[in-house]
Amino acid sequence: MSNRRQFLKSAAALGAAIPAGAAAQTKSDHDKQHAHNMRQAAAAQPRPYMFLSQDEVAFLDAAVSHLIPKDELGPGAKEAGVTYFIDQQLFGGYGSMARKYTQGPWPEGTPQQGYQSPLTPAAVYRAGIRDTNAYCQKTYGKTFGALARAQQDEVLKGLDGGKIELEQVRSPFFFNMLLANTIEGFFADPVYGGNRDKAGWKLVGFPGVAAVYTSFIEKHNVPYKAQPVSIADITGRLAKVDEYGHPIHVMLDDDQAGA
Amino acid sequence: MATKLKPVDVVTIGVGLTGTILAQELASTGLKVVGIERGRWRDTEHDFAMPGVHDELKYVRNKELMQDLSRETITFRNNASETALPMRQLGSFLPGEGVGGAAVHWGGLTWRFLPWDFETRSQTLARYGAKQVSEECTMQDWGVSYAELEPHFNRFEYLYGVSGKAGNLNGKIIPGGNPFEGARSQEYPNPPLKTAYSSALFAKAAQSMGYKPFPVPTAANSRAYKNEYGQTIAACVYCGYCQFFACEMGAKGSPQTAVLPVLMKNPNYELRTLCNVTKINLDSEKKRAVSVTYVDSRGREFEQPAELILLTSYVLNNTRLMLLSGVGKPYDPATNTGVVGRNYAYQTPSSVTCFFEDKNFNAFMGAGGLGIAIDEFNGDNFDHSGLEFIGGGFIQAGSNGARPIEVRPVPQGTPRWGSEWKKAAAKYFNRNFSITIQGACQSYRGNYLDLDPTYRDAYGLPLLRMTFDRRDNETKMSDWLTNKAAEIAKAIRPSKMNVNPRRGKYTIVPYQSTHNTGGTVMGADPNSSVVNKYLQSWDVHNVFVIGAGNFPQNGGYNPTGTVGALTFQALEAIKTKYLKRPGALA
Numbered sequence: 004m005s006n007r008r009q010f011l012k013s014a015a016a017l018g019a020a021i022p023a024g025a026a027a028q029t030k031s032d033h034d035k036q037h038a039h040n041m042r043q044a045a046a047a048q049p050r051p052y053m054f055l056s057q058d059e060v061a062f063l064d065a066a067v068s069h070l071i072p073k074d075e076l077g078p079g080a081k082e083a084g085v086t087y088f089i090d091q092q093l094f095g096g097y098g099s100m101a102r103k104y105t106q107g108p109w110p111e112g113t114p115q116q117g118y119q120s121p122l123t124p125a126a127v128y129r130a131g132i133r134d135t136n137a138y139c140q141k142t143y144g145k146t147f148g149a150l151a152r153a154q155q156d157e158v159l160k161g162l163d164g165g166k167i168e169l170e171q172v173r174s175p176f177f178f179n180m181l182l183a184n185t186i187e188g189f190f191a192d193p194v195y196g197g198n199r200d201k202a203g204w205k206l207v208g209f210p211g212v213a214a215v216y217t218s219f220i221e222k223h224n225v226p227y228k229a230q231p232v233s234i235a236d237i238t239g240r241l242a243k244v245d246e247y248g249h250p251i252h253v254m255l256d257d258d259q260a261g262a
Numbered sequence: 263m264a265t266k267l268k269p270v271d272v273v274t275i276g277v278g279l280t281g282t283i284l285a286q287e288l289a290s291t292g293l294k295v296v297g298i299e300r301g302r303w304r305d306t307e308h309d310f311a312m313p314g315v316h317d318e319l320k321y322v323r324n325k326e327l328m329q330d331l332s333r334e335t336i337t338f339r340n341n342a343s344e345t346a347l348p349m350r351q352l353g354s355f356l357p358g359e360g361v362g363g364a365a366v367h368w369g370g371l372t373w374r375f376l377p378w379d380f381e382t383r384s385q386t387l388a389r390y391g392a393k394q395v396s397e398e399c400t401m402q403d404w405g406v407s408y409a410e411l412e413p414h415f416n417r418f419e420y421l422y423g424v425s426g427k428a429g430n431l432n433g434k435i436i437p438g439g440n441p442f443e444g445a446r447s448q449e450y451p452n453p454p455l456k457t458a459y460s461s462a463l464f465a466k467a468a469q470s471m472g473y474k475p476f477p478v479p480t481a482a483n484s485r486a487y488k489n490e491y492g493q494t495i496a497a498c499v500y501c502g503y504c505q506f507f508a509c510e511m512g513a514k515g516s517p518q519t520a521v522l523p524v525l526m527k528n529p530n531y532e533l534r535t536l537c538n539v540t541k542i543n544l545d546s547e548k549k550r551a552v553s554v555t556y557v558d559s560r561g562r563e564f565e566q567p568a569e570l571i572l573l574t575s576y577v578l579n580n581t582r583l584m585l586l587s588g589v590g591k592p593y594d595p596a597t598n599t600g601v602v603g604r605n606y607a608y609q610t611p612s613s614v615t616c617f618f619e620d621k622n623f624n625a626f627m628g629a630g631g632l633g634i635a636i637d638e639f640n641g642d643n644f645d646h647s648g649l650e651f652i653g654g655g656f657i658q659a660g661s662n663g664a665r666p667i668e669v670r671p672v673p674q675g676t677p678r679w680g681s682e683w684k685k686a687a688a689k690y691f692n693r694n695f696s697i698t699i700q701g702a703c704q705s706y707r708g709n710y711l712d713l714d715p716t717y718r719d720a721y722g723l724p725l726l727r728m729t730f731d732r733r734d735n736e737t738k739m740s741d742w743l744t745n746k747a748a749e750i751a752k753a754i755r756p757s758k759m760n761v762n763p764r765r766g767k768y769t770i771v772p773y774q775s776t777h778n779t780g781g782t783v784m785g786a787d788p789n790s791s792v793v794n795k796y797l798q799s800w801d802v803h804n805v806f807v808i809g810a811g812n813f814p815q816n817g818g819y820n821p822t823g824t825v826g827a828l829t830f831q832a833l834e835a836i837k838t839k840y841l842k843r844p845g846a847l848a
Contacts, residue, residue: 070679076688097324104335104350106717112347115340115769119347163678182679190666191319206684207691209626209666212316213501216627220500220661223459226622226692237313247511248312249501 050087050196054094054125060086061148062132063181069152069159070185078202080185088188088197089128098125122172124180131177134169135162193233204231212237214252215245228255264555269567270294270532273554275539275583276575278363279822280808280829282517282525283421284572286491287833289530291841296566297531298556300538301330301360306518310366310508318665321507327367329357329576333538333720336578338770340731341708342595348717348725354770355608355778356506357576361535362517364576364776365822369505369630369662370481370514372424373819374415374827376641377408377444382704382815385642386652394652396735400598400605400705401652401815405786405795408444411827414834416447418826419479422515423487423495426450426479440476442637455484455498459623460695461634464659467753473636478658479823480631481515491524498629502663505630514630534558540721542571542587544802551589551805557721569844570804570836573782577811581711581781582726590792590801593710595729601792601800603711605780606728607816610655610701610736612744612764615671616756617694625664625692633660639746640818641702651738653702655818657747659695666691673758697747701740701764702818703779706733711781731768740764777821782811784828786848794848796835797828803846808832 052060063086073079092098100123109121122130136146139158143150147158161167162178169177188197190204192211198204204211211231219227229252236242242250271293274281281297289295304310304327320326329335329352337346358364378385383402386394395401419426428449429439454477457465465475482498489495496513504514512519525531536559543553543565553567573580584590584602593604635658637643646652664670671694672686714727744763751759785791788800797812799805808829810821817824839847 071684072681074681074684076684079684100332100350102325102330102332104331104348106348108716110345110347113340113344115767115771116338116347116349117353117769117771118350159679185679187319187323187667190670191323192317194317195319203666206688207666207670208688209664209691212313213503213626213663216500216502216624217456217497219624220458220627220632221456223462224621225624227624227627234313234317244312247499249499250313 050084052087052090054098055086055090058136058146059128059132060090062136062146063089065148065155066159066181067185067188069156070182071189077206078200080189082199083189083202084197084199085185085188088191088195089184091196092184092188093125093128099123120172120176127172127177127180130171131169131181134171135167135177138167138169194235201231201233210252212250214249229253230255264563264565266565267567269569270296271568272296272570272572273298273566273568274572274574275554276363276573276579277361277517277533278358278574278576279365279517279825281572281574282521283829284574284808284833285531286521286525286528288836289525289528291837293530295531296568297533298537298539298554298566299361299533299535301535303533303535304360304362304366304508304518305522306508306510306512310510312510315508315510316501316503318667321367322665322668325352325356327358327360327506327508328352329359334725336726336728337714337717338728338730340729340767342729346714346727346729349770353772354774355776356773357578357776361522361533365516366508366518367506368514368516368776368822369820371631371820372419372422372426372479372481372515372823372826373656374444374446375408375817375819375824376442376643378641379817380404380406380408380411382652389642390646390652394646396706396733398706398708398733399735400707402605402705402783402785402790404814405784405791406831411831412444412447414827414830415823417830418823420448420451421489421491422481422520422826423452423483423489424450424479424481424515425452425455425477425484427454427477429476438476440635440637441474442640442643450479452484452487455480455482455629455632456500457634458628458632458661459621460659460661461632463754464697464750465634467750468636470753471750473638475634475636478631478633478635478660480629482629482631483513483515489520491521493520493523495519500627500629500632502626502628502661502665504628504663538721539583540586540723542583542589542805544588548588549802551802570806570840573805573807574809577778577781577809578711578726578728580807580809580811582713584782584792584807585713585726586723589799589805592712595707595710598707599789601783601788601790603781604790604792605705605783605814606709606711606730607703607705607779607813608730608732608768609775609777609816610703610732610740610764611699611774612701612740612747613696613698613762614744614747614751615694615696615760615762616751616754617671617673617690617758619693619757622692623661623695625661625669625695628661628663630662631660632662633658639743649738649742651735651742653704653735653739653818655699655701655743657697657699657743657750659697661695664691671696671760674760697751699740699743699747700818700820701736701743703732703816704735705780705815732764737765775820777810777816779810779813779816779821782807782809783814784812785814795831796839796847797832798835798840798847804844806832806836
């Protein structure tokens, strides 16, 4: 128990101690100021949704905040930009089943045969959100986004377990896709629009783009606590790199590092 | 109409691990060799550069280095009573696409199959009698022995620069290596990789139980190494982006690091990328292949005549192209006759995940093959009397690079989402490791590959249909092996353990391993094999088929080391026998 408490305490400290979007080491105060300005500019840019409607954004903002909630450990999926990540994914190749086999016929098949829907992921979201909102309207008199949190939780559990029947898609099929994409958006490189401020990586203690670990791999049971580095940190020259392009990680102080 | 091209000596269909080695060796003898590859050109400098190569979404979720299923996939069913449906997205296994094939994104584990593996049937019957094996099981001997393949294993290990520790050097057991391996003529070219914390704990526990742990042999190189072609393979930096990824360091043995730079300079070699072979054309008597037909990226159809045609693509495509071209008799499960598509098998992987409160493993570090293994429970290294199964697998623990989208285990009973899940994911991401078991898989009459009656590829040709499920033998073996792994896990004293033997129906949904085998199996009898011991088609003598499709059943190891050995087996036969006197070699 004490380990767990210690862990929660220090993980909470992690969230507090690292400034939002902290990037890797910069050489001088000038560089630091530059990095800060870059982040401010990036944060200020509006992020236009390219696939999702306003109703769908409201649905997803609410749904993903249950799947990965904001809590004492730090931001949740909503705060990490997962709705925007999903929007970008559905607008792009993933949403249209790029590089996947899309020819019919489409019998439902067995669970062992996997994805057999005639719908692309983009179409699954459109149908699943519409049907779930229709269910919520019928059952509670409101759309999903407008429900109380306890009711939202009830609906998501109903979709997860298949107890709520949707008209156009099987509910666990829709739910599992939403859950998988939420986790992807929380942990993928921030270049895809989610994992803002590397919230997912900081949560679990993942350093992102890897450094050379040759001299660390045999330091057994010594946690490697680094400020995570993203792809854009390197292409934007916010992180120093070695001759092969690996970032030189900046190590966190013990009181900053929890996980 | 296809444009007929000038004849060449050799065509390789596919430019991956087997196709590059054969092309380099045969072009060096003065033969004109053309490599035809349906994917694109890929090299380390331009295609696998930092930082973009460390992108989990791109390479693991979107499968950037793997087969484009929009053009061609397979269909799948568990048994012949079901309707096979297309594998619409990749899951269970991940064939590569593009120059280098799956040897770009492989994990690097480079095993030699046990001497026993090559004689599975005769050894099993001799030791246990027919009662040990189910009536439906079609396991068979390979028609080649470990001793015959030993020089070829050795050469492949020295070509790719494998790191490991010999356990049996010319019959002498060497401490620290695998005492169960077949006798090897030389030590590995490179020393083992460093030892991760998980491996050290596993090794200590295994040793205390009387087992003999040893480093997993891997083509992630422990030091910079120059091979026989003068290619330098760099030293692994343990970055953890290894399996499913290409190596930015050029530290993983692959066509790109070991062969292609020298092959591309060979004036006798020509590579044609984005060209999809649709057929091997036979003469009127169907005894000799005269050419291959392919379609290029501008939609032009060509016919390339050649004296020698080498099928060097992935297992599934090798089988399919034989079926589409009428090379060899298709297998018919109803009568158990015919051979092409017969004895499709796979792997039976399982795991025990150990969770700790007070140990940190830096799980994101490592390499695909970084681990310590034991081999006490592989092949026939243990007495199977009374066990109701045959075969086994190696058991290992290591650090292979956990990335949080795919690899973030939580203890059994944790909800799949919400606050409790989040707490567990945060707590255990770096506080767990898995002991994994690479279980074997036998072949059965009802597991096979043929052409699908309904679904077609982008060229209008039938897809390959896979009919496959594991049998009682595999389930019992997996239970037993996983239990052995759990005993070791308990000795390490984790706070929690997920024990995951492989049970239930085979499903193509979750990733298991890209270790598909069979379909073009080798053997001594043309009634039960597609190719002879030289990997030459029994029916069409100027077609050789090379790859894990040659395995009559799958052993308890990763297949690549044995595929490398078979490549040199075919090469030696072509160079020393076939070219001197073209015709049937067996």
